[in-house]
Amino acid sequence: xxxxxxxxxxxxxxxxxxxxxxxxxxDRHLVHEVTSPQxxxxxxxxxxxxxxxxxxxxxxxxxxxxxxxxxxxLDQTSSTQIKALERNCKEFxxxxxxxxxxxxxxxxxxxxxxxxxLPGTTIVCGDSHTSxxxxxxxxxxxxxxxxxxxxxxxxxxxxxxxxxxxxxxxxKRKNPHAVTAKDIILSIIRxxxxxxxxxxxxxxxxETISELTMEQRMTICNMSIEAGARAGLIAPDEKTFQYLRxxxxxxxxxDECVNLWRENLKSDSGARFDKSFTLGAENIAxxxxxxxxxxxxxxxxxxxPFPDEYGKGNPEEEKGAEKALQYMNLKSGTAITDIxxxxxxxxxxxxxxxxxxxxxxxxxxxxxxxxxxxxxxVPGSQLVKKNAEEIGLxxxxxxxxxxWRESGCSMCLGMNPDILAAGERCAxxxxxxxxxxxxxxxxxxxxxxxxxAAAAINGHFVDVRELDLN
Amino acid sequence: MQPFxxxxxxxxxxxxxxxxxxxxxPKQFLKLIQRTGFGQYLFxxxxxxxxxxxxxxxxxxxxxxxxxxxLARDNFGCGSSREHAVWALDDYGFKVIISTSFADIFYNNCxxxxxxxxxxxxxxxxxxxxxxxxxxxxLESQSIMVGGKSISFxxxxxxxxxxxxxxxxxxxxxxxxxxxxxxxxxxxx
Numbered sequence: 001x002x003x004x005x006x007x008x009x010x011x012x013x014x015x016x017x018x019x020x021x022x023x024x025x026x027d028r029h030l031v032h033e034v035t036s037p038q039x040x041x042x043x044x045x046x047x048x049x050x051x052x053x054x055x056x057x058x059x060x061x062x063x064x065x066x067x068x069x070x071x072x073x074l075d076q077t078s079s080t081q082i083k084a085l086e087r088n089c090k091e092f093x094x095x096x097x098x099x100x101x102x103x104x105x106x107x108x109x110x111x112x113x114x115x116x117x118l119p120g121t122t123i124v125c126g127d128s129h130t131s132x133x134x135x136x137x138x139x140x141x142x143x144x145x146x147x148x149x150x151x152x153x154x155x156x157x158x159x160x161x162x163x164x165x166x167x168x169x170x171x172k173r174k175n176p177h178a179v180t181a182k183d184i185i186l187s188i189i190r191x192x193x194x195x196x197x198x199x200x201x202x203x204x205x206x207e208t209i210s211e212l213t214m215e216q217r218m219t220i221c222n223m224s225i226e227a228g229a230r231a232g233l234i235a236p237d238e239k240t241f242q243y244l245r246x247x248x249x250x251x252x253x254x255d256e257c258v259n260l261w262r263e264n265l266k267s268d269s270g271a272r273f274d275k276s277f278t279l280g281a282e283n284i285a286x287x288x289x290x291x292x293x294x295x296x297x298x299x300x301x302x303x304x305p306f307p308d309e310y311g312k313g314n315p316e317e318e319k320g321a322e323k324a325l326q327y328m329n330l331k332s333g334t335a336i337t338d339i340x341x342x343x344x345x346x347x348x349x350x351x352x353x354x355x356x357x358x359x360x361x362x363x364x365x366x367x368x369x370x371x372x373x374x375x376x377x378v379p380g381s382q383l384v385k386k387n388a389e390e391i392g393l394x395x396x397x398x399x400x401x402x403x404w405r406e407s408g409c410s411m412c413l414g415m416n417p418d419i420l421a422a423g424e425r426c427a428x429x430x431x432x433x434x435x436x437x438x439x440x441x442x443x444x445x446x447x448x449x450x451x452x453a454a455a456a457i458n459g460h461f462v463d464v465r466e467l468d469l470n
Numbered sequence: 471m472q473p474f475x476x477x478x479x480x481x482x483x484x485x486x487x488x489x490x491x492x493x494x495x496p497k498q499f500l501k502l503i504q505r506t507g508f509g510q511y512l513f514x515x516x517x518x519x520x521x522x523x524x525x526x527x528x529x530x531x532x533x534x535x536x537x538x539x540x541l542a543r544d545n546f547g548c549g550s551s552r553e554h555a556v557w558a559l560d561d562y563g564f565k566v567i568i569s570t571s572f573a574d575i576f577y578n579n580c581x582x583x584x585x586x587x588x589x590x591x592x593x594x595x596x597x598x599x600x601x602x603x604x605x606x607x608x609l610e611s612q613s614i615m616v617g618g619k620s621i622s623f624x625x626x627x628x629x630x631x632x633x634x635x636x637x638x639x640x641x642x643x644x645x646x647x648x649x650x651x652x653x654x655x656x657x658x659x
Contacts, residue, residue: 075501154643
């Protein structure tokens with residue numbers, strides 16, 4: 001029977017099936033400081049151990065400061081959590097990329113970078129953006145802390161089989177430097193809604209997806225959770241195999257693996273999906289979110305909508321939009337390009353990779369950040385930072401007035417010193433514009449790195465298709 | 471985990487769609503390394519202003535003080551996977567959450583902590599939102615008793631068993647340890 005890529009990976013990882021659920025084997029378990037301490041405590045409390053420390057990798061990313069790493073961490077609670085991870089990894093023999101490691105970074109940036117992420121594998125992490133790794137044709141999803149403990153103890157996870165959801169993106173973008181992977185995924189979420197993918201694993205397919213780089217594919221899969229999906233997947237191709245070749249943790253028999261992956265890891269023709277959605281890429285415009293969830297997004301050439309226009313007859317959604325506009329302090333009918341900003345954040349597991357920084361740097365080069373704006377770039381990992389510095393990106397950003405910082409989750413979620421003050425408005429390349437996400441009372445507009453860079457220079461959003469980005 | 475017992479209580483109506491886990495527990499409280507004590511941070515930024523309870527937020531209405539049931543709108547618990555959201559709801563006293571839909575990770579996290587999420591139809595939710603009297607939840611018979619009427623709900627049988635018996639799901643999985651070992655031998659990457 002013809003199978004989808006998801007079904008192939010799922011079926012090959014079943015250890016036991018019972019009562020309509022499957023015990024799935026987990027090939028790679030990624031761990032970070034925020035969602036793991038209670039899981040390790042649970043192990044100790046029950047006299048259990050980590051079944052496969054060799055398949056478990058940890059780093060600290062959520063609450064690490066992005067300032068000078070040689071200084072002590074001032075926030076005592078952050079410091080306690082970081083020390084707890086160090087202690088737990090030592091006790092259970094888990095590889096840790098700590099704050100001083102050249103491989104430290106956001107867990108979803110370093111996984112692929114180190115070749116821990118591999119096609120056809122199952123990957124879990126106590127973080128919803130684990131969907132990022134699906135860009136390599138891995139079945140990767142976020143789990144809660146109880147499941148982190150379960151995976152540590154058993155190397156398995158008990159799950160009901162999700163449904164399959166095919167999202168086809170066809171056609172060529174008119175200006176791929178200005179209309180980025182971020183704009184594609186925001187367009188999708190805007191159309192299918194924040195619960196559009198609930199209970200499903202999305203497979204992104206089509207001409208537009210094939211053309212994307214691996215980093216851009218990660219941006220797409222990363223935000224699958226923002227559409228409510230359990231995971232996002234893209235079938236691996238030559239770009240995938242090339243990206244991973246030679247990375248630290250790829251298998252020694254890499255060529256053999258590639259042959260198997262090339263042959264098996266794709267949805268069979270005739271495979272049926274439970275749900276399907278098609279989007280044409282030609283007419284996608286640069287996107288800017290205006291509200292407090294990622295579906296509350298519009299074209300940069302558009303205006304802030306009226307609640308009834310957004311709600312389309314659903315009174316709950318209409319009320320939600322009203323409340324969002326109030327929180328965001330925006331008036332319906334305002335042109336998106338008239339929205340002025342106070343802060344710019346380029347970073348996060350969505351958009352902090354070398355390609356993201358290179359695209360943003362094109363906009364910034366030789367210009368100055370608007371005097372009204374404080375702007376920062378936070379590379380996703382120490383390796384991204386090093387590679388960026390080797391080609392002089394740090395200098396371009398710093399000369400323009402950006403802060404150039406150490407790697408971590410930073411202002412994507414204000415768990416570290418990088419936060420918005422109440423009332424501050426930020427153009428952010430992160431993934432969530434929820435109330436208070438970047439700091440209590442802070443206002444987030446989700447955009448691409450190119451849009452964030454242009455907003456930093458101009459002090460407001462601009463149609464980046466009008467810039468020379470080639 | 472404690473076995474799940476019948477719950478009878480007034481229900482707190484939280485009339486908002488797409489409530490994300492960042493609202494349920496804001497990020498500044500995720501740095502604690504234990505599972506307990508999160509109730510005080512539940513809906514923190516909606517519940518308090520400069521540390522003082524906001525009068526217009528439903529949890530601060532004294533009539534819902536001892537409520538064990540939370541009524542929520544569509545897509546409750548979306549966003550971050552933080553289990554702290556369930557720890558906060560549970561610690562505050564909510565043992566049942568009723569909505570038309572839940573985000574996947576949040577839904578799973580509930581069962582792992584003895585909290586029962588119940589999916590109901592729009593009409594049923596509307597009816598529950600408009601009642602002021604106590605509601606009784608019986609997991610065994612899968613029913614919601616409201617105003618002398620019984621409304622049945624669906625729940626996956628394994629989750630029902632785990633809640634009713636208060637099972638440790640790691641111990642349940644470890645019963646299959648030999649099969650895990652066999653899988654590991656035949657499957658290497």
